[in-house]
Amino acid sequence: xxxxxxxxxxxxxxxxxxxxxxxxxxxxxxxxxxxxxxxxxxxxxxxxxxxxxxxxxxxxxxxxxxxxxxxxxxxxxxxxxxxxxxxxxxxxxxxxxxxxxxxxxxxxxxxxxxxxxxxxxxxxxxxxxxxxxxxxxxxxxxxxxxxxxxxxxxxxxxxxxxxxxxxxxxxxxxxxxxxxxxxxxxxxxxxxxxxxxxxxxxxxxxxxxxxxxxxxxxxxxxxxxxxxxxxxxxxxxxxxxxxxxxxxxxxxxxxxxxxxxxxxxxxxxxxxxxxxxxxxxxxxxxxxxxxxxxxxxxxxxxxxxxxxxxxxxxxxxxxxxxxxxxxxxxxxxxxxxxxxxxxxxxxxxxxxxxxxxxxxxxxxxxxxxxxxxxxxxxxxxxxxxxxxxxxxxxxxxxxxxxxxxxxxxxxxxxxxxxxxxxxxxxxxxxxxxxxxxxxxxxxxxxxxxxxxxxxxxxxxxxxxxxxxxxxxxxxxxxxxxxxxxxxxxxxxxxxxxxxxxxxxxxxxxxxxxxxxxxxxxxxxxxxxxxxxxxxxxxxxxxxxxxxxxxxxxxx
Amino acid sequence: xxxxxxxxxxxxxxxxxxxxxxxxxxxxxxxxxxxxxxxxxxxxxxxxxxxxxxxxxxxxxxxxxxxxxxxxxxxxxxxxxxxxxxxxxxxxxxxxxxxxxxxxxxxxxxxxxxxxxxxxxxxxxxxxxxxxxxxxxxxxxxxxxxxxxxxxxxxxxxxxxxxxxxxxxxxxxxxxxxxxxxxxxxxxxxxxxxxxx
Numbered sequence: 213x214x215x216x217x218x219x220x221x222x223x224x225x226x227x228x229x230x231x232x233x234x235x236x237x238x239x240x241x242x243x244x245x246x247x248x249x250x251x252x253x254x255x256x257x258x259x260x261x262x263x264x265x266x267x268x269x270x271x272x273x274x275x276x277x278x279x280x281x282x283x284x285x286x287x288x289x290x291x292x293x294x295x296x297x298x299x300x301x302x303x304x305x306x307x308x309x310x311x312x313x314x315x316x317x318x319x320x321x322x323x324x325x326x327x328x329x330x331x332x333x334x335x336x337x338x339x340x341x342x343x344x345x346x347x348x349x350x351x352x353x354x355x356x357x358x359x360x361x362x363x364x365x366x367x368x369x370x371x372x373x374x375x376x377x378x379x380x381x382x383x384x385x386x387x388x389x390x391x392x393x394x395x396x397x398x399x400x401x402x403x404x405x406x407x408x409x410x411x412x413x414x415x416x417x418x419x420x421x422x423x424x425x426x427x428x429x430x431x432x433x434x435x436x437x438x439x440x441x442x443x444x445x446x447x448x449x450x451x452x453x454x455x456x457x458x459x460x461x462x463x464x465x466x467x468x469x470x471x472x473x474x475x476x477x478x479x480x481x482x483x484x485x486x487x488x489x490x491x492x493x494x495x496x497x498x499x500x501x502x503x504x505x506x507x508x509x510x511x512x513x514x515x516x517x518x519x520x521x522x523x524x525x526x527x528x529x530x531x532x533x534x535x536x537x538x539x540x541x542x543x544x545x546x547x548x549x550x551x552x553x554x555x556x557x558x559x560x561x562x563x564x565x566x567x568x569x570x571x572x573x574x575x576x577x578x579x580x581x582x583x584x585x586x587x588x589x590x591x592x593x594x595x596x597x598x599x600x601x602x603x604x605x606x607x608x609x610x611x612x613x614x615x616x617x618x619x620x621x622x623x624x625x626x627x628x629x630x631x632x633x634x635x636x637x638x639x640x641x642x643x644x645x646x647x648x649x650x651x652x653x654x655x656x657x658x659x660x661x662x663x664x665x666x667x668x669x670x671x672x673x674x675x676x677x678x679x680x681x682x683x684x685x686x687x688x689x690x691x692x693x694x695x696x697x698x699x700x701x702x703x704x705x706x707x708x709x710x711x712x713x714x715x716x717x718x719x720x721x722x723x724x725x726x727x728x729x730x731x732x733x734x735x736x737x738x739x740x741x742x743x744x745x746x747x748x749x750x751x752x753x754x755x756x757x758x759x760x761x762x763x764x765x766x767x
Numbered sequence: 768x769x770x771x772x773x774x775x776x777x778x779x780x781x782x783x784x785x786x787x788x789x790x791x792x793x794x795x796x797x798x799x800x801x802x803x804x805x806x807x808x809x810x811x812x813x814x815x816x817x818x819x820x821x822x823x824x825x826x827x828x829x830x831x832x833x834x835x836x837x838x839x840x841x842x843x844x845x846x847x848x849x850x851x852x853x854x855x856x857x858x859x860x861x862x863x864x865x866x867x868x869x870x871x872x873x874x875x876x877x878x879x880x881x882x883x884x885x886x887x888x889x890x891x892x893x894x895x896x897x898x899x900x901x902x903x904x905x906x907x908x909x910x911x912x913x914x915x916x917x918x919x920x921x922x923x924x925x926x927x928x929x930x931x932x933x934x935x936x937x938x939x940x941x942x943x944x945x946x947x948x949x950x951x952x953x954x955x956x957x958x959x960x961x962x963x964x
Binding site for chain 1 (some may be wrong): 839840899912913915920933957
């Protein structure tokens with residue numbers, strides 16, 4: 213776990229910006245501000261892994277959650293369906309995110325869907341949904357589009373325009389990844405039932421770009437770090453540029469536990485545990501939280517003070533509320549011939565015919581469909597959870613089923629909307645703690661009935677696609693309320709009204725002028741399930757406005 | 768069906784113990800080429816790290832029913848017991864004491880279910896399956912199930928998946944780079960053949 217030679221700053225030397233988190237947002241904000249000449253320290257609770265530190269070791273990565281900072285004992289997270297239940301310690305990471313430089317952009321699957329115009333003004337178009345905090349964004353697709361294009365070109369996105377996409381100001385920099393058997397079958401099945409499949413946009417390079425090598429189709433994208441740097445993580449695309457600026461120190465293995473505040477209603481730095489476990493204070497003129505929708509929330513709640521007894525920057529009470537996971541529904545099929553889905557990226561074709569909400573369905577929601585190996589990417593994950601529902605999971609028949617199905621199975625996955633609600637939230641667990649002794653993240657979550665209806669609707673379409681594609685056998689996983697998620701959205705939403713949002717449209721907290729928040733927590737609605745593209749676009753935009761404000765001495 | 772002596776002898780053949788090592792090498796020459804400390808230890812006739820021979824026979828017998836030897840290699844040929852030993856010595860050491868205790872309880876039940884028998888490994892295949900079916904939801908079985916999967920399909924550095932028999936069973940190849948076409952349906956050369964639309 214090499215750390216390159218890089219600039220270092222003293223704790224007592226107030227840097228221009230302390231950034232908490234080095235992931236999809238933090239890596240971009242750090243690069244943008246440091247190359248603009250600002251002094252930046254990035255605090256990352258995970259280690260500084262490089263491409264050469266990643267492996268295909270299913271036991272370490274998939275089962276023992278190496279990139280997530282360890283198993284449940286390490287994070288202590290708890291979950292409950294609603295606040296009448298006692299939250300219990302989960303046996304799996306209910307708020308799933310990587311703890312490593314580059315954050316979850318290192319281990320994500322790299323599906324990279326832009327939002328569309330409709331996502332930003334859906335509430336105005338469709339009207340209210342009772343019992344929810346469904347509302348419009350304070351920005352439009354037009355305002356974010358230039359930054360989506362920057363993500364395409366500077367982070368690196370492969371793809372081709374689809375029939376339903378919103379406008380783009382520049383083409384994709386590199387073409388789609390080569391189609392896999394799952395993509396061909398999705399295309400075949402979808403077209404047979406009158407749908408319009410399209411190449412999947414992915415944050416994975418199909419050709420060299422910006423000095424980075426293209427994908428070698430090794431198959432270990434979902435949940436793994438890329439060994440050749442072809443996956444467009446901030447580790448691969450941004451962190452090296454930030455370090456090369458000479459203005460940025462990436463401080464790995466440092467866990468922030470409190471934002472430092474003063475009587476002047478300003479923040480003055482961040483308190484953190486250094487790699488040896490010692491408490492330290494990094495002074496900074498401004499603080500930017502990019503720690504993800506769960507960690508950013510926890511940090512604000514842990515930083516409560518006399519002025520903000522319910523959590524820093526939380527005069528609205530909206531810190532932690534409106535958590536959105538996105539819905540996920542799965543249908544599986546086994547085909548006659550080998551697909552060999554363990555080779556190559558997860559997803560090569562998608563279907564966006566059902567992206568927009570349609571009142572005729574009788575419920576709010578939209579989503580997209582893809583086809584992928586899912587569990588069939590790896591032998592252990594397949595043996596643990598890929599088997600047919602009517603098969604005992606041990607014995608000779610089980611073994612025979614594994615041998616037959618591993619190369620022949622695919623999953624058609626629906627990714628769908630989540631509605632923002634007060635009752636879905638992140639709070640501090642009163643008992644459980646993480647490995648640093650910080651109060652554990654407690655999730656309270658139950659999908660809105662419309663979210664479940666939309667997930668089932670797409671699953672019905674997935675079953676039709678599998679049938680039309682010629683699956684010999686197909687089945688579905690029951691859709692029910694989720695008990696965890698990797699998309700941690702909405703918990704510090706942006707908005708124009710300080711009474712109903714945490715940050716303004718430029719990611720500055722309404723309450724504290726030199727505290728900024730930019731990550732999945734900023735999202736107002738959930739999109740259709742692949743939020744990282746939007747988190748990265750927001751980060752480019754936020755950095756531009758923060759830099760402009762700093763240059764004008766307006767922070 | 769094999770009795771106590773046969774089961775024990777078969778297991779010891781594959782265990783890397785003094786009694787079995789030469790036979791194992793004769794049967795599985797490829798094992799000599801494998802990487803990883805467990806393989807080295809096995810080839811040097813080292814004993815288990817933490818397991819007693821008696822317990823190892825029982826754990827191996829359970830693993831053998833989870834992924835039995837059929838016309839293809841099973842847990843026995845994959846050396847799953849060596850994964851189990853290595854895991855109990857390291858990765859899963861926090862589960863070892865409880866597992867040994869659970870094994871004793873598991874064994875005590877054998878005599879109740881099959882009068883005259885005292886060890887799971889003494890039962891024939893059908894009896895073993897029947898006994899396991901009655902408790903395959905138990906945490907003890909679930910742990911052994913998990914360990915058998917890991918030991919059969921995991922990287923060889925963990926001590927199992929000998930000769931990559933687990934990966935060969937699935938048709939999985941542990942390469943770090945592939946090129947299209949990947950499978951039947953995306954191979955233009957196979958278009959038009961049955962099932963290849």
